Amino acid sequence: MEDLKTSVKGQVLAIQDLPTLPGVLDEVTKLVENPETSTEEIANVIGKDQVLSAKVLKMVNSPIYGFPGRISSIQHGLVLLGFNVIRGIIISTSVFDMMVQAMQGLWEHSIGVATASNIVARRAGFDDPEEYAVAGLLHDLGKVVTAVQLPELHESILNTAKEKNLSYYKAEKHVLGFAHDRINAWLARHWHLPGNIREAMSRHHSPHMAELYKSTACVVHLGDFMVRLFEFGNSGDDQTAYLRPEAMKELGFKMSDLERCMDELADQLLDVSDMSF
Protein backbone atom coordinates (compact mmCIF):
# COMPACT_ATOMS: atom_id res chain seq x y z
CA MET A 1 0.00 0.00 0.00
CA GLU A 2 2.92 2.28 0.68
CA ASP A 3 3.85 2.04 -2.99
CA LEU A 4 0.41 3.11 -4.09
CA LYS A 5 0.59 6.04 -1.70
CA THR A 6 3.92 7.18 -3.11
CA SER A 7 2.87 6.88 -6.73
CA VAL A 8 -0.52 8.47 -6.10
CA LYS A 9 1.07 11.34 -4.21
CA GLY A 10 3.37 11.97 -7.14
CA GLN A 11 0.49 11.97 -9.59
CA VAL A 12 -1.65 14.15 -7.37
CA LEU A 13 1.00 16.82 -6.91
CA ALA A 14 1.88 16.73 -10.59
CA ILE A 15 -1.57 18.01 -11.47
CA GLN A 16 -1.27 20.79 -14.04
CA ASP A 17 -4.81 21.76 -14.68
CA LEU A 18 -7.91 21.33 -12.61
CA PRO A 19 -10.86 21.62 -14.93
CA THR A 20 -14.07 23.25 -13.82
CA LEU A 21 -17.72 23.33 -14.84
CA PRO A 22 -18.65 25.53 -17.77
CA GLY A 23 -21.22 27.74 -16.00
CA VAL A 24 -19.01 29.65 -13.60
CA LEU A 25 -16.11 29.82 -16.01
CA ASP A 26 -18.30 31.49 -18.65
CA GLU A 27 -19.58 33.96 -16.11
CA VAL A 28 -16.11 34.90 -14.84
CA THR A 29 -14.76 35.15 -18.38
CA LYS A 30 -17.46 37.70 -19.21
CA LEU A 31 -16.76 39.70 -16.06
CA VAL A 32 -13.02 39.79 -16.63
CA GLU A 33 -13.45 41.02 -20.20
CA ASN A 34 -15.32 44.05 -18.95
CA PRO A 35 -12.91 46.70 -17.62
CA GLU A 36 -15.66 48.19 -15.46
CA THR A 37 -15.92 45.06 -13.32
CA SER A 38 -14.82 45.38 -9.72
CA THR A 39 -12.72 42.75 -7.97
CA GLU A 40 -15.61 42.29 -5.56
CA GLU A 41 -17.91 41.16 -8.35
CA ILE A 42 -15.31 38.73 -9.65
CA ALA A 43 -14.61 37.46 -6.14
CA ASN A 44 -18.30 36.73 -5.65
CA VAL A 45 -18.43 34.54 -8.72
CA ILE A 46 -15.07 32.84 -8.22
CA GLY A 47 -16.09 32.17 -4.62
CA LYS A 48 -18.75 29.82 -5.97
CA ASP A 49 -16.28 27.58 -7.71
CA GLN A 50 -13.92 25.31 -5.79
CA VAL A 51 -11.47 24.93 -8.66
CA LEU A 52 -11.12 28.62 -9.54
CA SER A 53 -10.92 29.53 -5.85
CA ALA A 54 -8.22 26.94 -5.28
CA LYS A 55 -6.27 28.29 -8.25
CA VAL A 56 -6.42 31.85 -6.97
CA LEU A 57 -5.30 30.87 -3.47
CA LYS A 58 -2.59 28.61 -4.83
CA MET A 59 -1.18 31.42 -6.92
CA VAL A 60 -1.35 34.24 -4.40
CA ASN A 61 0.21 32.03 -1.72
CA SER A 62 2.98 30.85 -3.99
CA PRO A 63 6.50 31.93 -2.98
CA ILE A 64 6.71 34.08 -6.13
CA TYR A 65 4.56 36.72 -4.49
CA GLY A 66 6.59 36.57 -1.32
CA PHE A 67 3.98 35.82 1.34
CA PRO A 68 3.16 32.11 1.21
CA GLY A 69 0.44 30.84 3.49
CA ARG A 70 -0.95 34.30 4.30
CA ILE A 71 -4.02 34.79 2.15
CA SER A 72 -7.21 32.84 2.67
CA SER A 73 -9.75 35.25 1.18
CA ILE A 74 -10.60 35.20 -2.52
CA GLN A 75 -11.21 38.93 -2.56
CA HIS A 76 -7.79 39.66 -1.06
CA GLY A 77 -6.25 37.14 -3.43
CA LEU A 78 -7.72 38.94 -6.42
CA VAL A 79 -6.55 42.36 -5.28
CA LEU A 80 -3.03 41.12 -4.72
CA LEU A 81 -2.83 39.19 -7.98
CA GLY A 82 -4.29 41.91 -10.19
CA PHE A 83 -6.39 41.65 -13.32
CA ASN A 84 -3.72 40.35 -15.69
CA VAL A 85 -2.95 37.37 -13.53
CA ILE A 86 -6.64 36.61 -12.98
CA ARG A 87 -7.16 36.77 -16.72
CA GLY A 88 -4.28 34.32 -17.10
CA ILE A 89 -5.85 31.92 -14.61
CA ILE A 90 -9.19 32.10 -16.40
CA ILE A 91 -7.65 31.57 -19.83
CA SER A 92 -5.69 28.57 -18.68
CA THR A 93 -8.62 26.85 -17.01
CA SER A 94 -10.29 24.16 -19.06
CA VAL A 95 -13.74 22.69 -18.71
CA PHE A 96 -14.70 19.15 -17.76
CA ASP A 97 -15.66 17.68 -21.09
CA MET A 98 -16.58 14.32 -19.68
CA MET A 99 -18.39 13.43 -16.51
CA VAL A 100 -19.86 16.89 -16.12
CA GLN A 101 -22.98 15.24 -14.76
CA ALA A 102 -21.05 13.34 -12.12
CA MET A 103 -19.06 16.43 -11.15
CA GLN A 104 -22.07 18.68 -10.92
CA GLY A 105 -23.23 16.96 -7.73
CA LEU A 106 -19.85 17.56 -6.13
CA TRP A 107 -19.92 21.25 -7.09
CA GLU A 108 -23.36 21.66 -5.54
CA HIS A 109 -22.23 19.84 -2.44
CA SER A 110 -19.14 22.06 -2.14
CA ILE A 111 -20.95 25.33 -2.49
CA GLY A 112 -23.53 24.00 -0.04
CA VAL A 113 -20.78 23.33 2.51
CA ALA A 114 -19.30 26.80 1.86
CA THR A 115 -22.69 28.35 2.60
CA ALA A 116 -23.23 26.16 5.68
CA SER A 117 -19.72 26.85 7.04
CA ASN A 118 -20.36 30.57 6.79
CA ILE A 119 -23.59 30.18 8.77
CA VAL A 120 -21.98 27.98 11.43
CA ALA A 121 -19.00 30.33 11.82
CA ARG A 122 -21.27 33.30 12.34
CA ARG A 123 -23.41 31.38 14.81
CA ALA A 124 -20.24 30.44 16.72
CA GLY A 125 -19.31 34.12 16.80
CA PHE A 126 -16.11 33.88 14.74
CA ASP A 127 -14.61 36.84 12.88
CA ASP A 128 -14.25 36.60 9.11
CA PRO A 129 -16.91 33.97 8.34
CA GLU A 130 -15.90 34.28 4.67
CA GLU A 131 -12.68 32.43 5.43
CA TYR A 132 -14.67 29.51 6.84
CA ALA A 133 -16.73 29.56 3.67
CA VAL A 134 -13.56 29.22 1.57
CA ALA A 135 -12.44 26.32 3.75
CA GLY A 136 -15.85 24.68 3.25
CA LEU A 137 -15.72 25.27 -0.48
CA LEU A 138 -12.37 23.50 -0.79
CA HIS A 139 -12.98 20.61 1.61
CA ASP A 140 -13.53 18.01 -1.12
CA LEU A 141 -10.99 19.29 -3.65
CA GLY A 142 -9.06 16.03 -3.36
CA LYS A 143 -12.00 14.27 -4.99
CA VAL A 144 -11.73 16.49 -8.06
CA VAL A 145 -8.02 15.79 -8.26
CA THR A 146 -8.64 12.04 -8.02
CA ALA A 147 -11.20 12.24 -10.81
CA VAL A 148 -8.78 14.11 -13.08
CA GLN A 149 -5.43 12.51 -12.28
CA LEU A 150 -6.46 8.99 -11.32
CA PRO A 151 -9.61 8.30 -13.38
CA GLU A 152 -9.39 4.52 -13.06
CA LEU A 153 -8.99 4.59 -9.31
CA HIS A 154 -11.80 7.12 -9.12
CA GLU A 155 -14.06 4.81 -11.08
CA SER A 156 -13.14 1.95 -8.83
CA ILE A 157 -13.89 4.02 -5.69
CA LEU A 158 -17.34 4.95 -7.00
CA ASN A 159 -18.09 1.31 -7.89
CA THR A 160 -16.88 0.08 -4.51
CA ALA A 161 -19.07 2.62 -2.74
CA LYS A 162 -22.08 1.42 -4.72
CA GLU A 163 -21.43 -2.32 -4.58
CA LYS A 164 -20.40 -2.55 -0.94
CA ASN A 165 -22.79 0.16 0.15
CA LEU A 166 -19.98 2.23 1.67
CA SER A 167 -19.45 5.93 2.08
CA TYR A 168 -17.15 7.48 -0.52
CA TYR A 169 -14.66 8.06 2.30
CA LYS A 170 -14.63 4.39 3.31
CA ALA A 171 -14.51 3.29 -0.32
CA GLU A 172 -11.44 5.47 -0.84
CA LYS A 173 -9.76 3.79 2.11
CA HIS A 174 -10.76 0.42 0.70
CA VAL A 175 -9.31 1.13 -2.73
CA LEU A 176 -6.40 3.45 -1.97
CA GLY A 177 -5.65 2.79 1.66
CA PHE A 178 -6.24 6.47 2.40
CA ALA A 179 -8.84 9.09 1.51
CA HIS A 180 -9.32 12.54 0.02
CA ASP A 181 -8.49 14.19 3.33
CA ARG A 182 -4.94 12.91 2.89
CA ILE A 183 -4.85 14.08 -0.72
CA ASN A 184 -6.12 17.48 0.46
CA ALA A 185 -3.31 17.67 2.98
CA TRP A 186 -0.70 17.04 0.27
CA LEU A 187 -2.20 19.63 -2.03
CA ALA A 188 -2.65 22.27 0.63
CA ARG A 189 0.93 21.93 1.78
CA HIS A 190 2.33 21.79 -1.75
CA TRP A 191 0.37 24.90 -2.68
CA HIS A 192 1.32 26.84 0.49
CA LEU A 193 -2.31 27.39 1.46
CA PRO A 194 -2.85 29.08 4.85
CA GLY A 195 -3.02 26.84 7.91
CA ASN A 196 -6.72 27.30 8.63
CA ILE A 197 -7.71 26.18 5.14
CA ARG A 198 -5.20 23.37 5.17
CA GLU A 199 -6.52 22.06 8.46
CA ALA A 200 -10.14 22.16 7.31
CA MET A 201 -9.22 20.36 4.10
CA SER A 202 -7.33 17.62 5.89
CA ARG A 203 -9.37 17.31 9.10
CA HIS A 204 -13.02 17.81 8.21
CA HIS A 205 -13.64 14.09 8.78
CA SER A 206 -11.71 14.06 12.06
CA PRO A 207 -11.94 17.58 13.49
CA HIS A 208 -11.04 16.36 16.96
CA MET A 209 -7.59 15.51 15.57
CA ALA A 210 -6.96 19.03 14.28
CA GLU A 211 -4.00 20.65 15.91
CA LEU A 212 -3.82 24.35 15.20
CA TYR A 213 -7.10 25.44 13.68
CA LYS A 214 -9.53 23.10 15.37
CA SER A 215 -12.37 25.58 15.06
CA THR A 216 -12.10 25.75 11.25
CA ALA A 217 -12.05 21.96 10.98
CA CYS A 218 -15.07 21.73 13.30
CA VAL A 219 -17.05 24.37 11.40
CA VAL A 220 -16.48 22.59 8.09
CA HIS A 221 -17.29 19.24 9.68
CA LEU A 222 -20.64 20.61 10.81
CA GLY A 223 -21.21 22.26 7.45
CA ASP A 224 -20.54 19.00 5.66
CA PHE A 225 -22.91 17.18 8.02
CA MET A 226 -25.72 19.66 7.47
CA VAL A 227 -25.48 19.67 3.70
CA ARG A 228 -25.48 15.88 3.57
CA LEU A 229 -28.49 15.82 5.81
CA PHE A 230 -30.30 18.02 3.31
CA GLU A 231 -29.08 15.76 0.53
CA PHE A 232 -28.02 18.84 -1.38
CA GLY A 233 -25.66 17.93 -4.21
CA ASN A 234 -23.71 14.73 -4.07
CA SER A 235 -20.26 14.08 -2.73
CA GLY A 236 -19.92 10.54 -4.03
CA ASP A 237 -22.27 8.35 -2.01
CA ASP A 238 -25.75 8.25 -0.48
CA GLN A 239 -24.77 7.29 3.03
CA THR A 240 -26.10 8.89 6.18
CA ALA A 241 -23.88 11.58 7.58
CA TYR A 242 -22.18 11.34 10.92
CA LEU A 243 -21.64 14.10 13.41
CA ARG A 244 -18.78 14.15 15.86
CA PRO A 245 -19.95 15.36 19.24
CA GLU A 246 -16.46 16.82 19.83
CA ALA A 247 -17.12 19.31 17.05
CA MET A 248 -20.31 20.55 18.68
CA LYS A 249 -18.49 20.84 21.96
CA GLU A 250 -15.55 22.71 20.46
CA LEU A 251 -17.89 25.31 18.97
CA GLY A 252 -19.97 25.51 22.14
CA PHE A 253 -23.04 24.39 20.19
CA LYS A 254 -26.24 22.99 21.63
CA MET A 255 -28.76 21.16 19.47
CA SER A 256 -30.77 24.36 19.34
CA ASP A 257 -27.80 26.15 17.72
CA LEU A 258 -27.58 23.44 15.13
CA GLU A 259 -31.31 23.70 14.45
CA ARG A 260 -31.06 27.45 13.96
CA CYS A 261 -28.21 26.91 11.49
CA MET A 262 -30.23 24.27 9.68
CA ASP A 263 -33.15 26.66 9.26
CA GLU A 264 -30.91 29.38 7.90
CA LEU A 265 -29.20 26.94 5.57
CA ALA A 266 -32.54 25.69 4.24
CA ASP A 267 -33.37 29.23 3.15
CA GLN A 268 -30.00 29.89 1.61
CA LEU A 269 -29.81 26.61 -0.26
CA LEU A 270 -32.88 27.69 -2.19
CA ASP A 271 -30.90 30.65 -3.55
CA VAL A 272 -27.87 28.51 -4.22
CA SER A 273 -29.84 25.92 -6.14
CA ASP A 274 -30.93 28.67 -8.54
CA MET A 275 -27.33 28.96 -9.65
CA SER A 276 -26.59 27.42 -12.96
CA PHE A 277 -23.94 24.76 -12.78
Add this chain to the structure above:
Amino acid sequence: MNTTDPAPCFVRKQRAFLLSDDSALRDMLLSMWSSDWIEFTVFERGRGAIEYLFNDPPDLLVVDNRLSDISGAEIANLVKSENVYRQLPVVLVLDHDDMGSPWDWASVEVDDFLVRPFSDSEARDRINLTLCRATRAMDANPLTKLPGNTSIIQRIQSLIDKEQDFALAYCDLDYFKSFNDKYGFSRGDEILMMTARVIVNTIKSFGGSGNFVGHVGGDDYVFIMSPDEVEQACQRIIATFDAIVPNFYDASDRKLGKIVSKDRQGLVREFPIMAVSIAVVFNIDGRLKHFGEASAIAMSLKKKAKENPESCYVLDRRN
Protein backbone atom coordinates in the same frame (compact mmCIF):
# COMPACT_ATOMS: atom_id res chain seq x y z
CA MET B 1 22.92 51.61 -41.54
CA ASN B 2 20.38 53.58 -39.65
CA THR B 3 22.11 56.37 -37.83
CA THR B 4 19.32 58.82 -37.19
CA ASP B 5 16.52 56.91 -35.50
CA PRO B 6 16.82 57.09 -31.74
CA ALA B 7 17.07 53.81 -29.90
CA PRO B 8 13.70 53.37 -28.25
CA CYS B 9 14.45 52.90 -24.58
CA PHE B 10 17.26 55.30 -23.83
CA VAL B 11 16.01 57.92 -21.48
CA ARG B 12 18.92 60.17 -22.26
CA LYS B 13 22.13 60.25 -24.23
CA GLN B 14 24.39 57.32 -23.36
CA ARG B 15 28.13 57.56 -22.87
CA ALA B 16 30.10 54.55 -23.98
CA PHE B 17 33.75 53.55 -23.79
CA LEU B 18 35.27 51.42 -26.51
CA LEU B 19 38.54 49.74 -25.56
CA SER B 20 40.04 48.41 -28.79
CA ASP B 21 42.77 49.08 -31.31
CA ASP B 22 40.66 47.63 -34.11
CA SER B 23 39.85 50.59 -36.36
CA ALA B 24 37.23 48.63 -38.32
CA LEU B 25 35.32 47.95 -35.10
CA ARG B 26 35.64 51.59 -34.09
CA ASP B 27 34.34 52.84 -37.44
CA MET B 28 31.45 50.43 -37.33
CA LEU B 29 30.33 51.42 -33.84
CA LEU B 30 30.73 55.13 -34.45
CA SER B 31 28.63 54.94 -37.59
CA MET B 32 25.75 53.15 -35.92
CA TRP B 33 24.34 55.77 -33.60
CA SER B 34 24.18 59.50 -33.88
CA SER B 35 26.41 60.99 -31.19
CA ASP B 36 23.21 62.51 -29.78
CA TRP B 37 22.28 59.00 -28.65
CA ILE B 38 25.49 57.19 -27.93
CA GLU B 39 28.73 59.05 -27.63
CA PHE B 40 31.77 56.81 -27.83
CA THR B 41 35.11 57.52 -26.25
CA VAL B 42 37.74 55.25 -27.79
CA PHE B 43 40.83 53.94 -26.01
CA GLU B 44 43.33 51.93 -27.97
CA ARG B 45 45.02 50.59 -24.86
CA GLY B 46 43.36 48.92 -21.93
CA ARG B 47 45.50 49.97 -18.99
CA GLY B 48 45.23 53.67 -19.63
CA ALA B 49 41.46 53.49 -19.79
CA ILE B 50 41.01 51.96 -16.36
CA GLU B 51 41.48 55.13 -14.41
CA TYR B 52 38.97 56.99 -16.60
CA LEU B 53 36.60 54.11 -16.15
CA PHE B 54 36.81 54.30 -12.38
CA ASN B 55 36.70 58.07 -12.12
CA ASP B 56 33.84 58.66 -14.47
CA PRO B 57 32.12 55.41 -15.39
CA PRO B 58 30.21 55.45 -18.69
CA ASP B 59 26.81 53.86 -19.36
CA LEU B 60 28.34 51.12 -21.46
CA LEU B 61 31.72 49.50 -21.83
CA VAL B 62 32.66 47.66 -25.03
CA VAL B 63 35.95 45.91 -24.53
CA ASP B 64 37.97 43.98 -27.09
CA ASN B 65 39.46 40.72 -25.89
CA ARG B 66 42.28 41.35 -28.39
CA LEU B 67 43.73 44.32 -26.48
CA SER B 68 47.49 44.09 -26.59
CA ASP B 69 48.28 45.12 -23.01
CA ILE B 70 45.58 43.42 -20.92
CA SER B 71 42.87 40.93 -21.71
CA GLY B 72 39.30 42.11 -22.15
CA ALA B 73 38.11 39.54 -19.66
CA GLU B 74 40.49 40.93 -17.06
CA ILE B 75 39.15 44.45 -17.51
CA ALA B 76 35.59 43.18 -17.32
CA ASN B 77 36.34 41.44 -14.03
CA LEU B 78 38.03 44.49 -12.64
CA VAL B 79 34.88 46.48 -13.25
CA LYS B 80 32.44 43.83 -12.09
CA SER B 81 34.25 42.99 -8.87
CA GLU B 82 33.48 46.38 -7.34
CA ASN B 83 29.85 46.96 -6.34
CA VAL B 84 30.03 50.62 -7.37
CA TYR B 85 30.70 49.64 -10.99
CA ARG B 86 28.93 46.32 -11.01
CA GLN B 87 25.84 47.62 -12.76
CA LEU B 88 27.84 48.99 -15.71
CA PRO B 89 26.95 46.86 -18.73
CA VAL B 90 29.99 45.32 -20.36
CA VAL B 91 30.07 43.85 -23.88
CA LEU B 92 33.09 41.69 -24.66
CA VAL B 93 34.33 41.56 -28.27
CA LEU B 94 35.67 38.14 -29.26
CA ASP B 95 37.19 36.41 -32.24
CA HIS B 96 35.69 33.31 -33.68
CA ASP B 97 38.69 31.38 -32.39
CA ASP B 98 37.90 32.43 -28.83
CA MET B 99 34.71 30.42 -29.04
CA GLY B 100 36.31 27.01 -29.39
CA SER B 101 35.64 25.94 -25.85
CA PRO B 102 32.83 27.20 -23.62
CA TRP B 103 33.46 30.32 -21.55
CA ASP B 104 32.96 30.28 -17.83
CA TRP B 105 30.57 33.22 -17.60
CA ALA B 106 30.50 32.90 -13.84
CA SER B 107 34.11 34.00 -13.70
CA VAL B 108 33.97 36.44 -16.61
CA GLU B 109 30.97 38.52 -15.66
CA VAL B 110 30.14 40.35 -18.86
CA ASP B 111 26.62 41.19 -19.99
CA ASP B 112 26.90 40.24 -23.63
CA PHE B 113 29.46 39.55 -26.34
CA LEU B 114 30.04 40.21 -30.03
CA VAL B 115 31.97 37.83 -32.28
CA ARG B 116 34.03 38.69 -35.35
CA PRO B 117 33.21 38.78 -38.20
CA PHE B 118 30.43 41.16 -37.17
CA SER B 119 27.01 41.42 -38.62
CA ASP B 120 26.45 45.18 -38.39
CA SER B 121 22.78 45.02 -37.65
CA GLU B 122 23.20 42.30 -35.07
CA ALA B 123 25.95 44.25 -33.31
CA ARG B 124 23.73 47.34 -33.26
CA ASP B 125 20.77 45.54 -31.79
CA ARG B 126 22.74 43.61 -29.25
CA ILE B 127 24.17 46.84 -27.90
CA ASN B 128 20.75 48.48 -27.90
CA LEU B 129 19.37 45.50 -26.06
CA THR B 130 22.21 45.49 -23.55
CA LEU B 131 21.55 49.14 -22.76
CA CYS B 132 17.82 48.57 -22.43
CA ARG B 133 18.33 45.57 -20.23
CA ALA B 134 20.68 47.54 -18.03
CA THR B 135 18.22 50.42 -17.62
CA ARG B 136 15.48 47.95 -16.69
CA ALA B 137 17.56 45.95 -14.27
CA MET B 138 19.71 48.63 -12.73
CA ASP B 139 17.21 50.57 -10.73
CA ALA B 140 14.67 47.92 -9.77
CA ASN B 141 14.17 47.30 -6.10
CA PRO B 142 15.55 43.82 -5.54
CA LEU B 143 12.62 42.78 -3.37
CA THR B 144 9.58 44.17 -5.16
CA LYS B 145 11.17 44.65 -8.61
CA LEU B 146 9.55 48.07 -8.72
CA PRO B 147 11.56 50.99 -10.18
CA GLY B 148 13.75 52.69 -7.59
CA ASN B 149 14.96 56.19 -6.89
CA THR B 150 16.73 56.96 -10.13
CA SER B 151 13.67 56.10 -12.18
CA ILE B 152 11.36 57.87 -9.76
CA ILE B 153 13.34 61.08 -9.90
CA GLN B 154 13.64 60.94 -13.67
CA ARG B 155 9.93 60.34 -14.06
CA ILE B 156 8.94 63.21 -11.78
CA GLN B 157 11.43 65.63 -13.30
CA SER B 158 10.39 64.81 -16.84
CA LEU B 159 6.73 65.42 -15.98
CA ILE B 160 7.69 68.72 -14.35
CA ASP B 161 9.74 69.71 -17.39
CA LYS B 162 6.79 68.96 -19.66
CA GLU B 163 4.56 71.02 -17.35
CA GLN B 164 2.17 68.12 -17.21
CA ASP B 165 -0.46 68.00 -14.46
CA PHE B 166 0.01 65.10 -12.09
CA ALA B 167 -0.48 63.94 -8.53
CA LEU B 168 2.49 62.46 -6.72
CA ALA B 169 1.76 60.32 -3.69
CA TYR B 170 4.26 59.18 -1.07
CA CYS B 171 3.17 56.13 0.93
CA ASP B 172 4.76 54.72 3.99
CA LEU B 173 3.81 52.35 6.75
CA ASP B 174 3.20 53.22 10.39
CA TYR B 175 4.62 50.75 12.95
CA PHE B 176 6.46 48.75 10.29
CA LYS B 177 9.64 48.88 12.31
CA SER B 178 8.10 47.38 15.41
CA PHE B 179 6.54 44.62 13.26
CA ASN B 180 9.96 43.92 11.78
CA ASP B 181 11.58 43.96 15.21
CA LYS B 182 9.09 41.53 16.67
CA TYR B 183 8.62 39.08 13.79
CA GLY B 184 11.95 39.33 11.97
CA PHE B 185 12.92 40.81 8.63
CA SER B 186 11.67 37.99 6.44
CA ARG B 187 8.14 38.62 7.68
CA GLY B 188 8.81 42.31 7.25
CA ASP B 189 9.64 41.60 3.63
CA GLU B 190 6.28 39.87 3.24
CA ILE B 191 4.61 43.12 4.27
CA LEU B 192 6.69 45.10 1.76
CA MET B 193 5.76 42.69 -1.04
CA MET B 194 2.10 42.79 -0.10
CA THR B 195 2.08 46.60 0.06
CA ALA B 196 3.72 46.81 -3.36
CA ARG B 197 1.06 44.51 -4.85
CA VAL B 198 -1.75 46.51 -3.26
CA ILE B 199 -0.44 49.82 -4.58
CA VAL B 200 0.41 48.52 -8.06
CA ASN B 201 -2.90 46.76 -8.60
CA THR B 202 -4.94 49.64 -7.24
CA ILE B 203 -3.20 52.13 -9.51
CA LYS B 204 -3.47 49.75 -12.47
CA SER B 205 -7.19 49.39 -11.90
CA PHE B 206 -7.55 53.07 -12.86
CA GLY B 207 -6.09 52.25 -16.23
CA GLY B 208 -4.33 55.58 -16.93
CA SER B 209 -1.43 55.29 -19.34
CA GLY B 210 0.93 57.63 -17.49
CA ASN B 211 0.49 56.01 -14.09
CA PHE B 212 3.63 54.97 -12.28
CA VAL B 213 4.55 53.14 -9.08
CA GLY B 214 8.03 53.16 -7.59
CA HIS B 215 9.67 51.78 -4.47
CA VAL B 216 11.93 54.31 -2.79
CA GLY B 217 13.19 51.61 -0.44
CA GLY B 218 12.19 50.09 2.88
CA ASP B 219 8.56 50.87 3.57
CA ASP B 220 8.48 53.95 1.31
CA TYR B 221 6.67 53.90 -2.01
CA VAL B 222 5.52 56.52 -4.48
CA PHE B 223 2.89 56.59 -7.17
CA ILE B 224 2.04 59.09 -9.85
CA MET B 225 -1.35 59.44 -11.47
CA SER B 226 -3.95 61.90 -12.65
CA PRO B 227 -4.97 64.55 -10.07
CA ASP B 228 -8.66 63.74 -10.62
CA GLU B 229 -8.37 60.16 -9.51
CA VAL B 230 -5.75 60.26 -6.82
CA GLU B 231 -8.08 60.73 -3.87
CA GLN B 232 -10.13 57.71 -4.84
CA ALA B 233 -6.93 55.71 -5.31
CA CYS B 234 -5.78 56.64 -1.78
CA GLN B 235 -9.09 55.52 -0.35
CA ARG B 236 -8.90 52.20 -2.14
CA ILE B 237 -5.31 51.54 -1.14
CA ILE B 238 -6.15 52.26 2.48
CA ALA B 239 -9.25 50.05 2.47
CA THR B 240 -7.40 47.15 0.87
CA PHE B 241 -4.29 47.47 3.00
CA ASP B 242 -6.28 47.66 6.23
CA ALA B 243 -8.29 44.58 5.25
CA ILE B 244 -5.27 42.48 4.35
CA VAL B 245 -2.56 43.45 6.82
CA PRO B 246 -4.03 41.63 9.88
CA ASN B 247 -3.44 38.32 8.05
CA PHE B 248 0.29 38.89 8.47
CA TYR B 249 0.16 38.99 12.28
CA ASP B 250 0.13 35.99 14.59
CA ALA B 251 -3.42 35.05 15.51
CA SER B 252 -2.95 36.08 19.13
CA ASP B 253 -1.66 39.55 18.21
CA ARG B 254 -4.41 39.97 15.64
CA LYS B 255 -6.96 39.25 18.33
CA LEU B 256 -5.37 41.84 20.62
CA GLY B 257 -5.21 44.32 17.75
CA LYS B 258 -1.63 45.24 18.66
CA ILE B 259 1.82 43.87 19.30
CA VAL B 260 3.74 44.18 22.51
CA SER B 261 7.50 44.42 22.27
CA LYS B 262 10.49 46.05 23.88
CA ASP B 263 11.85 49.31 22.51
CA ARG B 264 15.52 50.28 22.31
CA GLN B 265 15.63 51.25 25.95
CA GLY B 266 14.28 47.84 26.91
CA LEU B 267 10.90 49.26 27.90
CA VAL B 268 7.81 47.24 27.07
CA ARG B 269 5.71 49.11 24.55
CA GLU B 270 2.56 48.45 22.60
CA PHE B 271 2.26 49.08 18.90
CA PRO B 272 -0.99 49.15 16.93
CA ILE B 273 -1.56 47.07 13.78
CA MET B 274 0.29 48.65 10.84
CA ALA B 275 -1.36 51.44 8.91
CA VAL B 276 -0.52 53.23 5.68
CA SER B 277 0.02 57.01 5.47
CA ILE B 278 -0.18 58.74 2.11
CA ALA B 279 0.90 62.31 1.32
CA VAL B 280 -0.16 63.71 -2.04
CA VAL B 281 1.49 66.63 -3.84
CA PHE B 282 -0.06 68.14 -6.96
CA ASN B 283 1.66 69.68 -9.91
CA ILE B 284 -0.98 71.75 -11.63
CA ASP B 285 -0.33 74.50 -14.18
CA GLY B 286 3.41 74.03 -13.87
CA ARG B 287 3.53 74.97 -10.22
CA LEU B 288 6.57 72.82 -9.46
CA LYS B 289 9.94 73.51 -11.01
CA HIS B 290 12.04 70.81 -9.49
CA PHE B 291 11.41 67.35 -8.10
CA GLY B 292 13.09 68.42 -4.87
CA GLU B 293 10.18 70.79 -4.20
CA ALA B 294 7.75 67.92 -4.64
CA SER B 295 9.54 65.72 -2.18
CA ALA B 296 10.01 68.53 0.34
CA ILE B 297 6.29 69.30 0.31
CA ALA B 298 5.47 65.62 0.55
CA MET B 299 7.71 65.12 3.56
CA SER B 300 6.05 67.91 5.50
CA LEU B 301 2.61 66.51 4.61
CA LYS B 302 3.72 63.07 5.65
CA LYS B 303 4.38 64.29 9.15
CA LYS B 304 0.80 65.43 9.31
CA ALA B 305 -0.48 62.11 8.02
CA LYS B 306 1.67 60.26 10.54
CA GLU B 307 0.03 62.04 13.47
CA ASN B 308 -2.98 59.83 12.80
CA PRO B 309 -2.29 56.26 14.01
CA GLU B 310 -4.82 54.91 11.52
CA SER B 311 -4.38 54.71 7.78
CA CYS B 312 -5.01 58.08 6.22
CA TYR B 313 -4.08 60.40 3.39
CA VAL B 314 -3.30 64.11 3.27
CA LEU B 315 -3.67 66.20 0.12
CA ASP B 316 -1.59 69.29 -0.57
CA ARG B 317 -4.33 71.82 -1.26
CA ARG B 318 -2.11 74.84 -1.87
CA ASN B 319 -3.14 75.35 -5.46
